Amino acid sequence: xxxxxxxxxxxxxxxxxxxxxxxxxxxxxxxxxxxxxxxxxxxxxxxxxxxxxxxxxxxxxxxxxxxxxxxxxxxxxxxxxxxxxxxxxxxxxxxxxxxxxxxxxxxxxxxxxxxxxxxxxxxxxxxxxxxxxxxxxxxxxxxxxxxxxxxxxxxxxxxxxxxxxxxxxxxxxxxxxxxxxxxxxxxxxxxxxxxxxxxxxxxxxxxxxxxxxxxxxxxxxxxxxxxxxxxxxxxxxxxxxxxxxxxxxxxxxxxxxxxxxxxxxxxxxxxxxxxxxxxxxxxxxxxxxxxxxxxxxxxxxxxxxxxxxxxxxxxxxxxxxxxxxxxxxxxxxxxxxxxxxxxxxxxxxxxxxxxxxxxxxxxxxxxxxxxxxxxxxxxxxxxxxxxxxxxxxxxxxxxxxxxxxxxxxxxxxxxxxxxxxxxxxxxxxxxxxxxxxxxxxxxxxxxxxxxxxxxxxxxxxxxxxxxxxxxxxxxxxxxxxxxxxxxxxxxxxxxxxxxxxxxxxxxxxxxxxxxxxx
Ligand code: FAD
Numbered sequence: 296x297x298x299x300x301x302x303x304x305x306x307x308x309x310x311x312x313x314x315x316x317x318x319x320x321x322x323x324x325x326x327x328x329x330x331x332x333x334x335x336x337x338x339x340x341x342x343x344x345x346x347x348x349x350x351x352x353x354x355x356x357x358x359x360x361x362x363x364x365x366x367x368x369x370x371x372x373x374x375x376x377x378x379x380x381x382x383x384x385x386x387x388x389x390x391x392x393x394x395x396x397x398x399x400x401x402x403x404x405x406x407x408x409x410x411x412x413x414x415x416x417x418x419x420x421x422x423x424x425x426x427x428x429x430x431x432x433x434x435x436x437x438x439x440x441x442x443x444x445x446x447x448x449x450x451x452x453x454x455x456x457x458x459x460x461x462x463x464x465x466x467x468x469x470x471x472x473x474x475x476x477x478x479x480x481x482x483x484x485x486x487x488x489x490x491x492x493x494x495x496x497x498x499x500x501x502x503x504x505x506x507x508x509x510x511x512x513x514x515x516x517x518x519x520x521x522x523x524x525x526x527x528x529x530x531x532x533x534x535x536x537x538x539x540x541x542x543x544x545x546x547x548x549x550x551x552x553x554x555x556x557x558x559x560x561x562x563x564x565x566x567x568x569x570x571x572x573x574x575x576x577x578x579x580x581x582x583x584x585x586x587x588x589x590x591x592x593x594x595x596x597x598x599x600x601x602x603x604x605x606x607x608x609x610x611x612x613x614x615x616x617x618x619x620x621x622x623x624x625x626x627x628x629x630x631x632x633x634x635x636x637x638x639x640x641x642x643x644x645x646x647x648x649x650x651x652x653x654x655x656x657x658x659x660x661x662x663x664x665x666x667x668x669x670x671x672x673x674x675x676x677x678x679x680x681x682x683x684x685x686x687x688x689x690x691x692x693x694x695x696x697x698x699x700x701x702x703x704x705x706x707x708x709x710x711x712x713x714x715x716x717x718x719x720x721x722x723x724x725x726x727x728x729x730x731x732x733x734x735x736x737x738x739x740x741x742x743x744x745x746x747x748x749x750x751x752x753x754x755x756x757x758x759x760x761x762x763x764x765x766x767x768x769x770x771x772x773x774x775x776x777x778x779x780x781x782x783x784x785x786x787x788x789x790x791x792x793x794x795x796x797x798x799x800x801x802x803x804x805x806x807x808x809x810x811x812x813x
Pocket of ligand 1: 564572573574575576577579580612615616617618619622680681682683685686689707711713714715716718719720721722723726
């Protein structure tokens with residue numbers, strides 16, 4: 296059975312037993328990638344259960360260095376998590392709810408530690424939101440059963456998606472493998488079930504205060520980032536300024552985007568030199584903002600209850616957010632896609648290159664292709680990259696360099712502040728033509744044309760590649776081919792590491808050979 300089915304079975308089979316468990320001394324919410332008080336389904340459910348029973352609500356978060364390692368969580372993302380936890384702890388304290396954060400070195404010890412904490416707190420009910428990665432689903436399935444045996448009820452709820460995976464199927468009853476019909480079905484489903492976009496209030500302040508019984512938990516502190524994920528002092532300052540933490544910052548960014556930008560999204564979204572997109576992905580990934588809240592705010596500006604009516608740019612932005620749901624549905628249905636395997640088996644036979652010098656040049660932004668280098672340097676400096684550039688650099692790695700796309704996928708996870716397993720895998724699968732609903736393999740981005748089209752004035756390139764700052768006009772897109780070679784060389788900017796036309800032919804041949812050798 297798929298991991299998602301394992302968890303659903305565990306929840307179904309223990310349902311009756313869990314219903315009969317009486318609330319004891321506390322109700323607990325376990326935070327994961329849902330670091331907010333507003334519009335948080337499981338937190339709200341925990342709060343209601345605590346209020347109803349007249350017991351305190353306690354919350355916890357477990358930092359696992361081994362989990363960070365296994366998920367390739369980037370240091371910038373870990374830093375963001377820790378900062379978000381500090382803000383969340385303060386917000387919850389205002390509601391007399393403690394947030395207890397503890398480091399558990401080994402990931403296999405997490406379930407046992409949870410059980411110990413629940414027993415220590417005399418808690419009978421645990422609530423948490425579902426994560427759709429394989430390891431998490433399997434862990435939660437086991438934990439639901441183990442806790443039920445100890446007379447503790449665990450609820451695992453759908454929250455990071457608007458429509459739960461498995462809900463939407465094609466006429467033949469299968470998961471959609473193409474986004475456009477899936478999105479049509481997603482919109483129709485949300486229209487038919489408007490409660491899916493209802494927002495959950497933050498926990499009410501009317502349950503018993505935890506201040507007396509759980510005084511120590513209020514006094515506990517959020518630990519520093521584990522040693523395997525520390526950042527430098529310089530980086531810490533930079534990331535703090537660029538990515539302010541907490542749900543209020545997320546809400547501010549959302550409001551500002553909806554006020555000033557969303558109406559022009561279609562025109563601006565592909566231009567990396569402009570701030571035409573929301574930059575909210577870091578908050579969606581940390582869970583400091585829910586996609587429901589964002590979709591609702593955008594939709595309401597359209598003064599309609601329909602997601603596919605009104606201003607075209609608003610509709611477009613909503614449909615981009617829905618990609619998050621799409622890739623989570625894919626992950627739940629075809630977990631192997633996120634386990635280093637291409638969606639279609641014949642794509643497993645492509646002979647990838649593992650040229651270390653080429654890969655290093657790509658990582659460091661020294662390929663001699665200015666748009667690629669600008670994008671990689673943006674990623675390395677700020678922990679985020681514009682979507683158009685993610686597609687350009689991913690295509691460049693997989694096709695121009697013919698390097699195994701999984702190396703790029705990992706590098707992204709290790710450097711993005713918004714690293715999301717499902718979306719990252721989906722993006723790489725698209726660009727390398729090996730995923731679900733991919734770019735056809737024979738469509739190979741020409742980096743020069745992409746550069747001229749999406750960074751027409753070279754503003755983005757000049758910002759991130761200082762060696763090319765003084766290069767005038769169109770030469771900025773291709774300094775060595777357009778007469779600016781000596782100037783670029785003097786400043787230390789490298790010559791192109793491959794020649795696009797030849798690289799394109801090589802990629803086409805390798806893809807063709809791989810597919811037909813199945
Ligand atoms: P906006 O344009 O403002 O879009 C709003 C939100 O919609 C985003 O915050 C994001 O949550 C969602 N979204 C938009 N486009 C996509 C998409 N193609 N797939 C999934 N969700 C989307 N996104 C991640 O959140 N985490 C990743 O690890 C990630 N890795 C990617 C890797 C590759 C190779 C590619 C091509 C795309 C990847 N994306 C990833 C998708 C997309 O690039 C980012 O979500 C987007 O750039 C974030 O910027 P924004 O918040 O300004 O987006």
